[in-house]
Amino acid sequence: xxxxxxxxxxxxxxxxxxxxxxxxxxxxxxxxxxxxxxxxxxxxxxxxxxxxxxxxxxxxxxxxxxxxxxxxxxxxxxxxxxxxxxxxxxxxxxxxxxxxxxxxxxxxxxxxxxxxxxxxxxxxxxxxxxxxxxxxxxxxxxxxxxxxxxxxxxxxx
Amino acid sequence: xxxxxxxxxxxxxxxxxxxxxxxxxxxxxxxxxxxxxxxxxxxxxxxxxxxxxxxxxxxxxxxxxxxxxxxxxxxxxxxxxxxxxxxxxxxxxxxxxxxxxxxxxxxxxxxxxxxxxxxxxxxxxxxxxxxxxxxxxxxxxxxxxxxxxxxxxxxxx
Numbered sequence: 001x002x003x004x005x006x007x008x009x010x011x012x013x014x015x016x017x018x019x020x021x022x023x024x025x026x027x028x029x030x031x032x033x034x035x036x037x038x039x040x041x042x043x044x045x046x047x048x049x050x051x052x053x054x055x056x057x058x059x060x061x062x063x064x065x066x067x068x069x070x071x072x073x074x075x076x077x078x079x080x081x082x083x084x085x086x087x088x089x090x091x092x093x094x095x096x097x098x099x100x101x102x103x104x105x106x107x108x109x110x111x112x113x114x115x116x117x118x119x120x121x122x123x124x125x126x127x128x129x130x131x132x133x134x135x136x137x138x139x140x141x142x143x144x145x146x147x148x149x150x151x152x153x154x155x156x157x
Numbered sequence: 158x159x160x161x162x163x164x165x166x167x168x169x170x171x172x173x174x175x176x177x178x179x180x181x182x183x184x185x186x187x188x189x190x191x192x193x194x195x196x197x198x199x200x201x202x203x204x205x206x207x208x209x210x211x212x213x214x215x216x217x218x219x220x221x222x223x224x225x226x227x228x229x230x231x232x233x234x235x236x237x238x239x240x241x242x243x244x245x246x247x248x249x250x251x252x253x254x255x256x257x258x259x260x261x262x263x264x265x266x267x268x269x270x271x272x273x274x275x276x277x278x279x280x281x282x283x284x285x286x287x288x289x290x291x292x293x294x295x296x297x298x299x300x301x302x303x304x305x306x307x308x309x310x311x312x313x314x
Contacts, residue, residue: 007165011286012279014311104312108279122169122265129168129286133310153290154171155261 007114009125013132014104017139019075022105025139026078026096035135035144044069049083054157055148062147062157065089088120107132126153164271166282170289171261174296176232179262182296183235183253192292192301201226206240211314212305219304219314222246245277264289283310 015022025031029050033040042050046069053064065085070093071077078096082089097108109132114121130151138144145151172179182188186207190197199207203226210221222242227250228234235253239246254265266289271278287308295301302308 008274009282010274010279011283012276012311012313013283014313101312106311108276110279117165117167119169119265122167122267125166125282126168126170126286126289129283130290132283133287133308136310151290153293154169154263155258156169156171 007117007121009109009111009114009121009128011109011125011129011132013107013109013136014101015107015136015139016103017105019098019100019105021139022098022107022135023075023078025135027072027074033146035138035146036131037147037150039147042066044072046070046072050080056157057148059148067094071095086120088114088118107135123154123156127157164274164278166266166268166271166278166285168266168282168286168289170264170266170293171258172264172293172296173260174262176255176257176262178296179255179264179292180232180235182292184229184231190303192295192303193288194304194307196304199223201229203227203229207237213314214305216305224251228252243277245271245275264292280311280313284314 025035028044029040029042037052037054039053040050042048044050049066049068051064051066054062056062063086065082067080067082070081071079076098080094082092092111092113095110099106109128111128130153134145134150182192185201186197186199194209194211196210196212197207199205201207206223206225208221208223211219213219220243222239224237224239227238228236233255237251239249249268249270252267256263266285268285287310291302291307
């Protein structure tokens with residue numbers, strides 16, 4: 001189809017905390033388990049993999065992804081490439097770029113290189129926004145909303 | 158710049174209500190004031206304009222937009238084109254496509270034809286997600302979170 005175009009999901013959030021705190025929540029398995037999904041395992045080291053599994057509140061497994069850690073720059077950047085999971089995710093990247101602005105650490109989040117914009121892309125865009133909010137709440141209040149306690153947004157979760 | 162590409166923000170939400178209820182919240186000034194911003198005025202009729210103004214909790218004006226109503230298909234679709242507001246928004250479209258799936262009305266939201274993906278695009282993507290959540294809450298619980306009571310996500314609001 002000639003009207004296909006590469007698609008990126010991008011979100012900006014500002015978190016009232018030092019970049020080192022935000023980086024910790026993005027660069028460690030324990031950190032990720034605090035905002036994305038409780039069922040996070042693996043090793044957060046360059047070239048190693050992390051597995052995230054998602055459940056509904058009644059413990060039905062909804063899906064899982066495996067990502068390879070591509071970049072870990074303390075206080076500045078975390079990048080993953082998805083190597084297993086939903087077909088649409090394979091080969092896509094998630095990037096978290098951090099920078100300090102006054103009292104805030106700004107997170108520029110991107111989930112890039114979707115092959116096309118499908119309904120699932122729109123679902124994931126909305127879910128990533130909920131998880132970015134969860135990341136912000138985890139760091140600012142000590143309590144995030146990782147799966148299975150994530151905000152449900154449609155009939156696919 | 159050769160690597161510029163047209164950019165779309167797309168979000169999917171599912172609301173437990175008939176499409177007619179969701180349509181009402183999108184196609185009337187009173188409805189929009191319940192989830193986007195309290196300060197909504199104008200006429201929701203094809204070819205007419207609606208003005209939305211945003212304030213911080215301490216009543217500082219943060220910005221405003223004017224949109225022309227392009228499409229009103231009861232229970233199915235609402236479309237606006239932005240004709241005044243932030244420079245990046247001029248000429249972009251917001252579209253809400255509705256369809257019933259079981260107990261849910263699925264809203265496929267798109268804010269399309271951004272000229273490029275800038276940091277402000279990422280801010281707006283995150284804000285639209287918060288407002289889609291507000292729309293869902295308005296319809297499911299009777300209480301949305303329109304500006305100035307919207308969820309704040311960074312240092313730009």
